[in-house]
Amino acid sequence: MKQLLSFIKKEFNHILRDKRTMLVLFGMPVVQLIIFGFAITTEVRNARIAILDNSKDEITQKLIMRIESTEYFEIERTIKTDTQIEDAFKSGRIKLALVFQPNFQNELSHNNSAQIQIIADATDPNQATTLTNYVRSVVMDYQSELIKPDNLPLTIETELRMLYNPQLKGAYMSVPGVMGLILLLISAMMTSISVVREKEFGTMEILLVSPMKPWLVIISKAIPYFLLSIINVITILFLSVLLLDMPIHGSLFLLSAITILYILCALSLGLLISTVTSSQLAAMLISLVGLMLPVVMLSGYAFPIANMPDLLQWLSNLSPAKWFIIIIKNVMIKGVGIEGVWKETLVITVMTLIFLLISIKRFKIRLQ
């Protein structure tokens, strides 16, 4: 026991000595939460658009005012001709162009029909659709005011209710995602590197010939990162409750227990990585390139899993982050108890055991 403690102390010294890494280690969750909470949003704001008013009458002026008064658009006034539109798209100055037909007002009052053409820059289809819909709805609103108030017969009204997140805050998606990502990366990457580092330096040999059991050597590597991860979890939870107004509806005890399980899972994944690699660079590349993008893309936090092709839906099951994110959402936001998340918890437990088993099998106590 005393030996183990001194080993753990050694690891802590390694970590605490390195101020730069410490800064990144604790700064990262904070920065990520702030970026995700405040900077990354799909809500449209100040999109630059061009308006080509070929009619310049009362109605088109009114419509242009309406569009301008929303906070979604900013009108680029330098564009006056058709040919300029294409140039403006190509240089990225505008995202959308609106073209009114000539004699707009005349046509509308005499023929009951007038045309507006919307041209969207569909390089980003999502943004293009959103912008087009916003313009459409402004025009539609205006049009329904033109129509004399006249109660249409047989109306089905719809009442919309947004469950769990009535203000549609982005944090409800990003906080569980950031937690899943950071814990996995820090625990997996840091442990794998610190084990491989000893191999690379040749000091692993010294550790292995010490009276400590080999598995205790490994445990002493994992414990400091376990504690650091816990500090990170506390920071993340504090920030998300205080800064991002995240609720914790479920039991805090359950949340902590499952988070600890997830950290253990990430640590054992780190051990697994360390047994298959022999250089720090390789360990990093595996944890970064192999873990980061798939975790971001396949865990259901950036993009809904239900829309993916079957193969990817199946692959996404292999990512512990996916299960963890489901649990966090259910416990924090929906306030579900263990009876609602036991399946996901079981999956993470099994994954942890498998990672551990393979690492123990592959762990060589002798160097070649």
Add this chain to the structure above:
Amino acid sequence: MRALKFLLRKEFIQIFRNKLILRMIFVVPVVQLIILPLAVNYEIRNINLSVVDLDHSEYSRKLLNKIISTGYFRLTDYSSSYRDALKVVEEDRADLILTIPRGFESDLIRENKTKIMIAANAISGQTAGLAASYSNAIIMDFNKEIRNEWVQTSRVNSQPQIEITSSNWFNPAMNYKFYFVPGILALLVTIVGFLLASLNIVKEKEAGTIEQMNVTPIKKYQFILGKLIPFWILGLVILSIGFIVSYIVYGIVPAGSYLLIYLFAAIYLIALLGFGLFTSTFAETQQQAMFISYFCMMIFILLGGLFAPIENMPDWAQALTYINPVSYFIEVMRMIVLKGSGFIDLLKHFGIIVLFAITFNALAIWNYRKTT
């Protein structure tokens, strides 16, 4: 010059000796380029729907059939009360509850008015918004059909109508992959290039071989060049592999010129690697270098406009994107590949990236000291 040649030979030998790293450099980006864009899809299909039909009338059945037949929704649950349906949402078996009240059909016909309630699981606000607007549009459409059955249409048509036609340029099929593949390719080149560069000098420091370097007559700039050129070549090779993959798998051929892309990528890589080497001269251990570069990389990527458009960001975040080389590369890739933008359109981007390249490399050379 001769010294540089030997340095380059040494670097290449070191890179090609490590089979695992070679595999990571070449295979992983290819695999990710093939798999990840498949995951990117904002279009919502297969929304799990729970229905609470308290009316059981002809109209309520018609409406349900209409909703299911659109293909956006999948009826996964049929509850007898709203409370039961809520439970289903809690268990993640449904994301949208449609409640048709008792007397739906008779109210509609006799009192000209009736109400349907839609409740969406809004943890993902975006999905909920889309699901709600889809179902709303279907209900409106259904409403119109019913109305046409009962009332002559002439009255509705005599109102002035503004016709809106919309066209989508540069990507008329609204294919998300065309948008994401160039971005992901830019990202992969960035991650691999930056990581290798930032770790490289530190590795020599850790192994102690930097001392041997320092006592040779090699100049500082030669040393930095010797580190930079191999990764510069690797970066361009990864870019080329990426383009081959995106042509074979997605049929993506840039609308603009390859020459322009490579010209930009070449300058961009110099800037990026310069920054990598700069961080590398700072760090003492590989672990440290990796963490610092991971930190920078993460901010660069998140604020690079790959996942959410930069224009939507608040002003302070937009200001940060001006000093983010990654955002320029992603933007340029998309502009050339999708819009076919020419050199004139990209003049600003080229100017800035050249500036980055000069600054970062100057910093790297300045900060690398031959004496410790």
